[in-house]
Amino acid sequence: xxMILPHWQVHEGQxxxxxxxxxxLSSRAQWMLNIEALGKVCxxxxxxxFGHANSPSPADPACYExxxxxxxxxxxxxxxxxxxxxLLGYSLGAGLTLRYAFEHPQRVTGHLFTNSTSGLAxxxxxxxxxxxxxxxxxxxRSGGHSAMVRIPVHPRHARSLPxxxxxxxxxxxxxxxxLGIAMTLEVTNPAVSMRERLAENTRPACLIWGTKExxxxxxxxxxxxxxxxxxxVELDAGHGMNMEAPAAxxxxxxxxxxxxxxxxxx
Numbered sequence: 001x002x003m004i005l006p007h008w009q010v011h012e013g014q015x016x017x018x019x020x021x022x023x024x025l026s027s028r029a030q031w032m033l034n035i036e037a038l039g040k041v042c043x044x045x046x047x048x049x050f051g052h053a054n055s056p057s058p059a060d061p062a063c064y065e066x067x068x069x070x071x072x073x074x075x076x077x078x079x080x081x082x083x084x085x086x087l088l089g090y091s092l093g094a095g096l097t098l099r100y101a102f103e104h105p106q107r108v109t110g111h112l113f114t115n116s117t118s119g120l121a122x123x124x125x126x127x128x129x130x131x132x133x134x135x136x137x138x139x140x141r142s143g144g145h146s147a148m149v150r151i152p153v154h155p156r157h158a159r160s161l162p163x164x165x166x167x168x169x170x171x172x173x174x175x176x177x178x179l180g181i182a183m184t185l186e187v188t189n190p191a192v193s194m195r196e197r198l199a200e201n202t203r204p205a206c207l208i209w210g211t212k213e214x215x216x217x218x219x220x221x222x223x224x225x226x227x228x229x230x231x232x233v234e235l236d237a238g239h240g241m242n243m244e245a246p247a248a249x250x251x252x253x254x255x256x257x258x259x260x261x262x263x264x265x266x
Contacts, residue, residue: 003071003072003075004056004058004063005072005075005076006047006048006049006050006055006056006069006072007047007048007053007054007055007056008045008046008047008048008076009028009045009046009047010043010044010045010080011035011039011043011044011045011046012039012043013038013039013040013041013042013043013044014039014040014041014042014043015041015042015043015257015261016042016043016082016084016085016086016109016257016261017042017043017044017045017077017080017082017085017086018038018042018043018044018045018085018086018087018088018253018257019045019047019073019076019077019085019086019087019088019097020034020044020045020046020047020088020090020093021047021049021073021087021088021089021090021093021094021096021097022046022047022048022049022052022090022091022093023090023091023092023093023094023116023153024049024091024092024118024153024184024189025052025148025151025153025154025155025173025176025181026052026090026091026155026169026172027048027052027053027054027168027169027172027173027175028046028047028048028053028054028172029053029165029168029169029171029172030090030165030169030240030242030243031044031046031242032164032165032168033162033165033242033243033246033250034242034246034249034250034253037246037247037250037254038250038253038254040254041253041254041257041258042086042257045076045080045085047072047073047076049069049092049093049180049184049188050063050064050180050183050184051176051177051178051179051180051181051182051183051184052172052175052176052180052181052184053172053173053175053176054172054175055180056180057177057179057180057183058180058183059179061183061186061187063183064180064183064184064186064187064188065187065188065191066095066096066099066188066191066192067099069096069099069100069188070096070099070100070103070104073087073096073097073100074100074104074107077107083107084106084107084108084109085107085108085109086108086109086110086111086112086257086260087100087101087108087110087111087112088111088112088113088114088253089111089112089113089114089116089119090113090114090116090242091114091115091116091117091118091119091239092116092118092119092184092188092189092192093116094113094114094115094116094118094119095116095118095119095120095192095193095194096119096192097111097113098111098113098119098194098197098198099192099194099197101201101203101205102194102197102200102201102202105202105203108203109203109204109260109261110203110204110205110206110256110257110260111203111204111205111206112205112206112207112208112253112256113205113206113207113208114207114208114209114210114239114241114242115209115210115213115216115219115220115239115241116216116219117215117216117219118189118192118193119192119193119194119195120193120194120195120198120219120222120223121192121193121195122193122195125193126190126191126193129189129190130190133185133186133189133190134186136182136185136186137182137183137185137186138182140178140181140182140185141178141179141182143178144178145173145174145176145178147178148173148176148178148181149173154173155169155170155173156170156173158240160237160238160240160244161240161243161244162243162244165243195222198222198223198226198227199226199227199228201227201228201229201230202228202229203229204229204231204256204259204260204263205227205229205230205231206230206231206232206233206252206256207220207223207224207230207231207232207233208233208235208241208242208249208252208253209232209233209234209235210235210237210238210239210240210241210244210245211234211235211236211237212236212237212238213238213239216239220232231256233252233256235248235249235252236248237249
């Protein structure tokens with residue numbers, strides 16, 4: 001039986017491939033202010049999580065396991081025909097790219113991630129999510145899009161995003177599938193944290209930290225102390241720093257890619 005893959009797209013660019021993985025209730029539209037600039041130093045590849053926008057919504061819960069996503073990313077890399085690439089995970093997507101980097105380090109030149117409470121959640125937070133996930137998922141299955149728009153991270157509630165980006169995210173939100181979103185809440189989110197595995201990192205890594213999101217501060221400091229070969233770039237922005245401060249974000253990503261490429265040639 002053929003593997004079910006999420007929707008992915010290669011964008012115009014030059015240089016090594018960079019896999020970009022968005023966050024919960026987002027889509028590839030969140031990268032619209034980044035793709036062109038990043039294309040000057042790499043070849044961006046966007047992927048959309050199951051249930052989100054253009055991706056399918058498999059009925060099998062196993063497809064939403066973090067390990068399955070890692071296998072999907074590896075299948076995409078193989079399809080691209082590249083030996084190694086860069087990764088950039090945002091929010092929920094960060095937990096998935098971190099897992100890939102730890103489990104396939106030989107395929108990673110370097111990896112970046114942004115504020116991710118889910119990706120660095122402690123045991124108590126994970127237990128709380130597991131306890132409430134079934135009820136939350138049931139509400140989305142029964143309530144559909146009217147239930148999804150009540151979720152605080154839905155783009156409808158964003159206050160700091162450029163109008164064009166928010167509009168594109170809202171348009172994509174209409175494509176989200178309640179089944180896939182419910183599965184993401186129930187299966188992916190409670191299992192995505194890599195907090196206890198940060199010491200496994202063996203590849204150059206960069207946390208782009210939007211410091212205005214205060215609740216992420218202890219997670220960032222934990223990553224600083226627990227994760228080897230990690231550099232941290234602090235931006236004066238919130239959770240959506242790549243959309244709120246695109247110029248600074250694009251520069252941080254480009255400099256990291258250039259540094260990794262330079263060091264790998266020596």
